[in-house]
Amino acid sequence: MGMIEMLSILIAVVLFSTILIAMYNNISIAMDIVYNGIYQLQGQKITNKYFQKIDAELLGGFLEFDDIYVTYNSYTDTETVGNIQYNISIQPSYCDSVGNTVPASPDFGFRIIDISIWCSPPTSSDTLWIGTSSNPIQKVFASYE
Amino acid sequence: MGSMINVIGATAIGAMFLLTVLGGIFNAQAIAYNAQMQVTLIQISENVTEILNSYYLSRVGLGIYSGNKITYASDDSLQFLSCLDDDIGDDTQYTILITKDGNDNLVVYRDGVIDLGPFELSDNTDNLHFTYYEYDGGDIEIASPNANWDDILSVEVDIEFQYQTYKMETGVDYVRHKIKFWSYFKNLYL
Numbered sequence: 001m002g003m004i005e006m007l008s009i010l011i012a013v014v015l016f017s018t019i020l021i022a023m024y025n026n027i028s029i030a031m032d033i034v035y036n037g038i039y040q041l042q043g044q045k046i047t048n049k050y051f052q053k054i055d056a057e058l059l060g061g062f063l064e065f066d067d068i069y070v071t072y073n074s075y076t077d078t079e080t081v082g083n084i085q086y087n088i089s090i091q092p093s094y095c096d097s098v099g100n101t102v103p104a105s106p107d108f109g110f111r112i113i114d115i116s117i118w119c120s121p122p123t124s125s126d127t128l129w130i131g132t133s134s135n136p137i138q139k140v141f142a143s144y145e
Numbered sequence: 146m147g148s149m150i151n152v153i154g155a156t157a158i159g160a161m162f163l164l165t166v167l168g169g170i171f172n173a174q175a176i177a178y179n180a181q182m183q184v185t186l187i188q189i190s191e192n193v194t195e196i197l198n199s200y201y202l203s204r205v206g207l208g209i210y211s212g213n214k215i216t217y218a219s220d221d222s223l224q225f226l227s228c229l230d231d232d233i234g235d236d237t238q239y240t241i242l243i244t245k246d247g248n249d250n251l252v253v254y255r256d257g258v259i260d261l262g263p264f265e266l267s268d269n270t271d272n273l274h275f276t277y278y279e280y281d282g283g284d285i286e287i288a289s290p291n292a293n294w295d296d297i298l299s300v301e302v303d304i305e306f307q308y309q310t311y312k313m314e315t316g317v318d319y320v321r322h323k324i325k326f327w328s329y330f331k332n333l334y335l
Contacts (some may be wrong), residue, residue, distance in 0.1 A: 024176075048327070
């Protein structure tokens, strides 16, 4: 076998290997998307927990509507699910009936709760945000009175 | 003779190369298949937990005006009374039991008859775990829930689903999906 044929075969092998590497890379990206989806869904369940909790405590009279702001102002917490720590940040604001933030006075009887969560997935070096401080997951609560 | 050895050598090298390539492609296919199964498992388990939360747990004690609303509570079982789907207004009370069957599958019984499930849970011991809370200035975990049904106001549910799939080395692999969600029993808060 001559040198040229040998080189041609080597180049062919190298070129073909890039197809396999690209294939594995694409699958790896797809897996990252799948796992990030899992963490985002779990983050949404954590936000749902706090929305439920506030609603239930208001219904039960354990939390006064006027105390929502003080109780949850700059509130932070953590929740661990499957060895992943979710860092929770809650910020309530005074708002009107459609969720536009307004000054504390006059009180329209509405509060908007902003929740943002971040975690560090083991499959990625990036921080994963579920709602951000500029685009949080939100819910408006209305006074029953 | 020399060319014969060349041919044998070339065949051997070519075969090794082909086997490596085919093995790589097969492995990639198995990984891609597992990713697809993971997505399917996520879709199914998210649906199941949504039904558990929105249809069953959010209606604990619904339409029950006297006596215990929760009638049994343990680490892996929760039984309660509810007028679950009172769409004809007949106030029918049902006994709902969320638990595991003998094969470690998630099952929901309504008056002793399967209403939802079975769904395969993982082979980990904590594949279905209820943690109960009362309220005393904050959510306080109840150590002995079955002795304090009346105090239970919310539950934290840890649940892990699994699906058997394929791995090249061992032949069998499992994809799993662990979910934690919370349900505040608003009918008990009222």
